[in-house]
Amino acid sequence: MIHFDRHARRKLLSHTIAVLSGLAVIAVLYPLVSIVYEAFVLGGGVLFQAQFFTAVPPNACSALSCQTVGIGPDIVGTLILIGIASGISVPVGVLAAIFASEYRARGLGRAISFTADVLTGVPSIIMGAFIYGYFVIYYPTIAYSAYTGGLALSAIMTPIVVRTTEEGLRVVPNSVREAALALGITKWKATLRIVLIAALPAVATGVLLAIMRAAGEAAPLLFTALGSNLYPTGLGHPIGALPLLIYFFALSPYSNQVKVAWGATLFLLLLILIVNIVSRLLIHRMAVRMGGT
Amino acid sequence: MIAVVAVIIVVILVVVVGYSAGWFNSKSSTSSTTGCTLPSAVSLTGEGSTLVAPLMDQWATSYWTGSLVTYDAAGSSAGITAITAKTVDFGASDAPLTPAQRAAAPGLLTIPESAGGVVPIYNLPGVAGSLDFTGNVLAQIFDGSLTNWNSTALQALNPTVHLPTQTIVPVHRTGGSGTTFVFTSFLALENSTWAHLYGKGTSFPTNITGGLGASGNGGEATTVGTTQYSIGYVDLNYALTSGSSFGVGNVQNPTGNYIHANITNTESALADVKPTLPAGTGDWYNVSLLNAPGAHDYPITTLTYVLVYQNLNAYSTYTAAHAQNLVDFLTWIVTTGQSDSAPLYYVPLPQYIVSADTTSIDSMTFGGAAISVCIPS
């Protein structure tokens, strides 16, 4: 009798843990559901106005006007900042990863890999702070500009690109490299035209994820891009970005600006989530395909 | 997958190259009213006071679109730091430069471009109307000695109001704030303990524990609006335009009247004090509009200042066009731009201050020569 009680107790414990762990998943997913829901409820109405994506952000409500459009300059600003950041981080990241992966016999390769891994954990605000610390002393007139904002974002993106490219290169079977060399193709051509091409889907996905990460960062832009409510005319001046707009307008006492912030939040959230879902699906499909061969 | 990424990259490249090459610039240098030559589009950057930010934003919108003005409201101290470091074209501060700050940035002009009032705001659910405060009581609230809303002192000032038995949550400004400078200056005038222990400054005294901190006038208004039983201090514009759930308090002035701040009584405060203005590069630290003498003047009124270098060669990267743009903008804001002030609850500058400002602006040089002004239409 005792034996059956103990067995029943153990089973009960196991089932309880199963239920608790299921509840844990629900608790964990609640914030995601809540954020998306609130963004739709509070930002959905604003998003579907004609000029939301082209008008400039509204000033505070006054006796004269109380608008709830738009985020145009910040979309452009985000594009420009990501463009500059990608222009630096993609070539640098891919080439550094090639070095770390294809010339691995040297300890330097492992040092680079390790450094990149560690850099992915550096708080993003530090990236903005150190860029500001440098430029405010040596080049103060462009301390607040798209250049410094792009630099700060590239400091965040580069380690991610290095890591994902390295992973992608690692998965390419050695037989491909050996076959290329056996055919007399030089190492650099083999690396660029064969190995890298074979890893390209993974690399592209990694770049895309790095871009999405940079698109959502506000901290490093606080002291570099600074933020602006106007369409940019050049790269040497303060420039707006979607996360900065959200931050400033979220803290605003003016309800019209808060509404715009929710609209921008919904837009940015949808963009990032959809890109993430799509790229994860593609990674999954690639993994299945690779595993099959 | 690769095609998608490639398309994204191409779009981004077009945008980046386009903006750096000015392809998307639809602004053209049209002629001005007087027929002088306008400079080509150069952007101006300003940083500083959140008190004047709504007015600055309005000016940035209504000024000539050929010269884009970005204003970062990071607080008055941030503005002073930025202009000292030369990361911006102009700084904005409600707190005048201290002697140490003037020494760190020689050649800065102090140009008052507007004036505003600092008002107490409070979040008391169920309490209608405006509460009366004295500077003395405000000092006790903010230094933590007065802790409850229905304390004797507060109830005595407001005998007809039923104040709740709740702990007061004072909300102060974080960082260096000109609004804090004005407010603490007033508290120091009205309460000897405050004057003795804390004095006036751009930082709220850190040895006062308790209370919430908020960033910027906007953050202060938001925090008070969303925190029950809190009290804070903001510029008049924020108090009246937030549409928020807080009340605006009346402050007692030297004649004993409790004044509810508005454009009229802040304007009369400025008119009645009629401060003597130092020279542009002089010491403005003691210029104050506090406790104006008139019976209906609002006691916590302040000038707010734009800080620029007199000699624009201080910037190694300036061009003549850039210098002219800055001078044009400054001239515009103290003249034509003043018509934007009153609707936003800022005091339009009286003529004698405009003249003094114009003199200061005219003293600005670039390349050893005075800068010609060419106001666009």
Next chain:
Amino acid sequence: MDPLTPSSPSSSPVPQSEAPHRRTDRHRWGDRVFFGLVAVVGISVITLAAAIVGILIYSSQQSFRVFGWSFLWGTVWSPDSNIFGVVPFMAGTLLTSAIALLIAVPLALGSAIFLTTHAPRWLRGPAGTAIELLAAVPSVIYGFWALYVIHPYMASTIEPGLHQYLGWTGLFGGTAVGLDVLTASIVLAVMIIPTICAVSRDTLLAVPQAQKEAALSLGATDWETTRVASIPYARSGIIGGIILGLGRAMGETMAVTMVIGNADRIPTSLFSQGQTIASLIANELLSNTGPLQVSAILEAGLVLFVIVLIVNIVARILVWRVLKVGGGVVE
């Protein structure tokens, strides 16, 4: 370019093992240039790390000259009197991170166990993806959501409740306004759960099937299998994941800045307003009263950088040991 065509008609077919050593001059030149290029670029990654440290050290000089090492145990941060010490922010950082871990670890581990053991097959992929999506949400959006959705609820319901029932612990004293260390910790917990969960799940999946089957064949329940066979094997990886989450929590900026109340003091209760090093930098790097404060803020940033660096290195070593594949792309 057809990869199957030899690049030069004059090159003889090369035996595989000697490929790197038998090249024509033209090929060697191309290889050398490329090697030089990727080496230089590779080194620039290390240069980036060195630049971060170097510039932070350089900017901290002024503060170090004035305060020396006492900056690290200075408890006063007073811009007015130009006295700066990093302890209030260390306290804020450690306190919020610790509470975040307390909340996050059970939830993340529980979720990982669910995903690897109890969830039906069709649910594992989507649920795992959904949890990873949490990691993709930008920090500023978390902060915005916390400010408008969580903070009012904390102020009106949760904190008064905690004060009423658990006030005797001394942890929940002071006025409950909702913008405080506790709310910041909760938001941080939400943000680090995906990190801990992902690493825990990966390490639990790396447990050899044989281990689990052995336990099951001896009559163990699911939970006992997990407890006896999986967790001990994956333990260092799970701990590594937790430490990774800690590192992420210590560096989080935007969400914390928006709900922590921004007081430059050591928090005395969970309802105190506080400040982490990250939120200090966000709030005061620009809004400062002078160059000494800027230097002190950047010195605090250097302290944060060093601490997060050490935490991350420890975490990576622990995770690599279990996964043995050089670590996944965990952020």
